[in-house]
Amino acid sequence: MSEHIRIKRGLDIPLTGEAQLYVAKRVGSGTIALRPSDFRGLKARAEVAEGARVVAGTPLFSDIRRPQVLFCSPACGQVTSVTLGPDGSLEEVRVAADASREHLSFDVGKPSSMERSAIIRLMLQGGLWPCIRQRPFGIIADPERMPNSIFVSAFSSVPVAPDYDFALAGHLEELQTGIDVLGRLTRGGIHLCLPVRNYAGSDFHKLKGVIQHSVYGPHPAGNVGVQINRISPINKGEVIWTVTLQHVAAIGRFFLNGWYDMRRLVAMTGPAALNPSYVECLPGLAMADIEDHFDHWQGNLRIISGDVLTGANVGREGFLRFYDDMVTVIQEGEGRESFGWAKPFRFNKFSFSHLYPAHLLGPHKFEMDTSVNGSVRAFVMGDIYSKVFPMDIYPVELFKAILAGDRDKMEKLGIYEVVEEDVALCEYVCPSKIEIQEIVSKGIDLMMEEE
Amino acid sequence: MKAGGIRRFMDNIRPHFEKGGKYYWLHSTYDAFDTFFSVPETLTSKGSHIRDCLDLKRLMIVVVVALLPCFVASCIHYGFFKVLPLYLVTYIVGLGIEFAFAQIRGKEVSEGFLVTGMIIPMIVPVTIPLWMLALAVAFAVIIGKEVFGGTGMNIWNPALLARAFLFFAYPSHMTGNVWVPGAADAVSGATPLAQIDGGLAGLTYSVADLFWGRIPGSVGEGCTFAILLGALILLATGAANYRVMFSCVLGALAVGGLANLAAPSPESVLAVPAWYHLLMGGFAFGAVFMATDPVTGAQTNAGKWIYGFLIGALAIVIRLFSPAYPEGMMIAILIMNTFAPLIDHCVVAANINRRLSRSKTV
Numbered sequence: 001m002s003e004h005i006r007i008k009r010g011l012d013i014p015l016t017g018e019a020q021l022y023v024a025k026r027v028g029s030g031t032i033a034l035r036p037s038d039f040r041g042l043k044a045r046a047e048v049a050e051g052a053r054v055v056a057g058t059p060l061f062s063d064i065r066r067p068q069v070l071f072c073s074p075a076c077g078q079v080t081s082v083t084l085g086p087d088g089s090l091e092e093v094r095v096a097a098d099a100s101r102e103h104l105s106f107d108v109g110k111p112s113s114m115e116r117s118a119i120i121r122l123m124l125q126g127g128l129w130p131c132i133r134q135r136p137f138g139i140i141a142d143p144e145r146m147p148n149s150i151f152v153s154a155f156s157s158v159p160v161a162p163d164y165d166f167a168l169a170g171h172l173e174e175l176q177t178g179i180d181v182l183g184r185l186t187r188g189g190i191h192l193c194l195p196v197r198n199y200a201g202s203d204f205h206k207l208k209g210v211i212q213h214s215v216y217g218p219h220p221a222g223n224v225g226v227q228i229n230r231i232s233p234i235n236k237g238e239v240i241w242t243v244t245l246q247h248v249a250a251i252g253r254f255f256l257n258g259w260y261d262m263r264r265l266v267a268m269t270g271p272a273a274l275n276p277s278y279v280e281c282l283p284g285l286a287m288a289d290i291e292d293h294f295d296h297w298q299g300n301l302r303i304i305s306g307d308v309l310t311g312a313n314v315g316r317e318g319f320l321r322f323y324d325d326m327v328t329v330i331q332e333g334e335g336r337e338s339f340g341w342a343k344p345f346r347f348n349k350f351s352f353s354h355l356y357p358a359h360l361l362g363p364h365k366f367e368m369d370t371s372v373n374g375s376v377r378a379f380v381m382g383d384i385y386s387k388v389f390p391m392d393i394y395p396v397e398l399f400k401a402i403l404a405g406d407r408d409k410m411e412k413l414g415i416y417e418v419v420e421e422d423v424a425l426c427e428y429v430c431p432s433k434i435e436i437q438e439i440v441s442k443g444i445d446l447m448m449e450e451e
Numbered sequence: 452m453k454a455g456g457i458r459r460f461m462d463n464i465r466p467h468f469e470k471g472g473k474y475y476w477l478h479s480t481y482d483a484f485d486t487f488f489s490v491p492e493t494l495t496s497k498g499s500h501i502r503d504c505l506d507l508k509r510l511m512i513v514v515v516v517a518l519l520p521c522f523v524a525s526c527i528h529y530g531f532f533k534v535l536p537l538y539l540v541t542y543i544v545g546l547g548i549e550f551a552f553a554q555i556r557g558k559e560v561s562e563g564f565l566v567t568g569m570i571i572p573m574i575v576p577v578t579i580p581l582w583m584l585a586l587a588v589a590f591a592v593i594i595g596k597e598v599f600g601g602t603g604m605n606i607w608n609p610a611l612l613a614r615a616f617l618f619f620a621y622p623s624h625m626t627g628n629v630w631v632p633g634a635a636d637a638v639s640g641a642t643p644l645a646q647i648d649g650g651l652a653g654l655t656y657s658v659a660d661l662f663w664g665r666i667p668g669s670v671g672e673g674c675t676f677a678i679l680l681g682a683l684i685l686l687a688t689g690a691a692n693y694r695v696m697f698s699c700v701l702g703a704l705a706v707g708g709l710a711n712l713a714a715p716s717p718e719s720v721l722a723v724p725a726w727y728h729l730l731m732g733g734f735a736f737g738a739v740f741m742a743t744d745p746v747t748g749a750q751t752n753a754g755k756w757i758y759g760f761l762i763g764a765l766a767i768v769i770r771l772f773s774p775a776y777p778e779g780m781m782i783a784i785l786i787m788n789t790f791a792p793l794i795d796h797c798v799v800a801a802n803i804n805r806r807l808s809r810s811k812t813v
Contacts, residue, residue, distance in 0.1 A: 350503070352505070372502050373490060373504045413802075433506065
């Protein structure tokens with residue numbers, strides 16, 4: 001069953017600012033915010049009022065459509081604000097966290113001796129259910145459904161990706177427990193995709209109860225969507241669940257210790273990050289708490305929760321999103337380069353294409369900023385997308401079907417197999433500067449309306 | 452970066468072109484020049500926070516650079532001042548219409564015409580009256596491109612439409628005898644393609660003449676060496692797709708080779724060795740610069756192989772079997788432009804079927 005997957009089409013963007021392998025600090029207290037917008041399509045109802053005292057594991061809000069799905073406070077403290085949006089839906093819950101590790105305790109047993117329904121109930125109550133997302137669409141999994149299988153990617157291939165071997169070093173027991181728990185949720189097995197580059201050196205290949213695959217190639221090789229497309233592509237009506245490795249450890253911790261402990265290492269990265277390294281923190285971390293990592297000398301900065309291709313521009317006042325395990329800091333584009341497009345060399349800029357000769361200098365890394373580097377045009381260079389999109393899907397045809405709003409065509413052309421992160425590289429290389437992630441996002445929304 | 456003189460000037464006059472300014476109706480023109488002089492200041496707002504530094508301006512300028520060897524060759528062959536008016540007329544008429552359309556639509560001016568305007572003068576005879584050229588350019592830009600919505604939306608290659616327009620509207624200027632340089636007075640000469648009707652024996656040009664472009668024909672199509680240089684630039688930079696180029700040559704050699712086998716006698720046109728066709732007429736130029744147009748060709752990789760192969764094959768079939776048209780490349784590419792969406796449709800349908808059958812077998 002184990003497969004060796006070789007990804008040929010893709011691109012490792014040579015961005016500077018990879019995190020050094022040390023933990024710079026541990027953020028234990030401070031403001032923490034949880035936002036329903038971290039979860040696709042979620043409409044939430046607040047479960048706490050302003051001023052309430054919460055501990056780790058206290059539900060802060062719940063899903064309106066499936067009230068059993070709870071979103072819990074990762075820390076102990078006091079709710080300082082519950083913000084509603086203009087349409088009356090919940091926008092944000094803020095908690096002033098203190099350093100104490102008070103928590104709600106749950107009665108957990110050995111996962112191997114538990115019923116599937118009991119495990120699901122515990123995970124729902126404990127706030128761990130949102131860790132499981134489903135394909136198609138990348139939404140929180142439906143607890144009523146049986147997935148074909150569960151996919152976990154043991155590495156990340158995004159620009160300046162965090163190193164999971166470092167971030168989860170010494171957490172093997174938690175990971176194994178997490179795998180055992182997930183193993184009770186599906187009959188199709190758990191697919192764990194390891195990178196070839198340190199297949200043997202990684203602790204993760206010691207994990208039992210998984211189907212291991214080795215993956216070789218450039219980004220998006222680490223994306224779970226690409227791995228699914230190669231190993232067990234999704235057809236209409238099928239569902240596959242995905243969990244990030246950090247969340248597998250969190251699930252394992254819950255079943256070992258009996259409480260909601262989301263503490264994890266988050267990589268501080270990017271060309272404008274000072275001392276790129278790791279920070280131990282909780283989801284909802286305030287960017288203000290890690291301000292000493294921003295290189296203010298570089299002028300206007302963009303603080304991104306997540307990676308540079310798919311993350312959210314949260315700003316200095318923002319918070320770490322629920323699924324993110326990295327923060328990327330880059331410079332906002334400034335000034336206007338004269339005749340940029342006509343310069344014969346332009347060695348300081350990276351291009352995937354060979355239309356600029358920077359690739360002749362051999363591999364080296366670039367500081368990149370947020371300039372679009374061009375003007376928006378119609379689709380012209382159709383073949384460039386397929387060079388960075390390693391799925392058996394015709395990207396341009398799919399994008400055009402979405403723009404035309406043709407659900408039947410979208411379905412036939414593979415909308416069930418992609419989410420935004422899978423086409424992020426297409427957007428990066430697009431010479432016509434088309435916002436492809438937004439197109440795919442619109443397509444997914446259209447498909448979800450129908451269901 | 453310090454703002455240079457041009458930058459300062461553009462920034463100073465900008466308020467007049469913004470909403471409420473007195474020249475707001477010219478804002479497309481302002482934008483065109485503004486982004487011509489310097490990289491636009493737009494920052495990413497959604498999706499990916501960083502973007503590749505490649506844009507369409509760069510793509511187009513590289514194709515223009517790849518066309519320069521052909522331009523130089525035509526200048527050497529015909530004389531700079533014979534060729535220059537063709538370019539001036541083409542660019543003035545074409546860009547004029549492009550700017551006007553962008554202005555009417557309130558959109559930015561697209562870069563597509565940079566390349567089209569470079570190609571059109573190369574595929575007409577140097578003797579063409581300038582008013583005729585202006586008419587053809589206007590036809591190509593308006594009917595060939597703007598009615599579909601501009602660059603990226605057109606079905607047929609605009610440059611070839613210009614040539615097709617001339618070919619059908621003024622046939623006497625486009626085929627048969629053309630101007631030949633070298634003599635004190637302009638003399639007429641037959642193109643190589645017109646000579647091979649009676650087999651290779653009728654050809655008065657050597658292979659070297661064909662390769663170096665010492666033959667009559669359209670302005671930029673003659674010198675195969677210059678075209679090869681251009682092809683090298685296009686392939687090394689990836690500005691054009693190698694699949695189309697190679698399969699086009701393959702298609703031509705396949706049909707030419709079959710014709711050689713089937714030739715009844717050495718005097719027949721069928722007996723002309725297949726590789727001669729690569730050197731004659733507009734084949735090489737068409738294969739390198741026009742079949743590879745990313746907008747009007749097939750979009751899928753498998754489709755590109757089929758599309759290119761059929762262009763090459765069709766061009767030679769027309770050359771060999773159609774007495775009315777000694778040159779088949781133009782018509783072959785236009786026909787395949789028309790069928791490119793059909794080819795893509797079939798390739799994509801195969802992908803859809805693969806996806807459907809996958810769900811049945813599992």
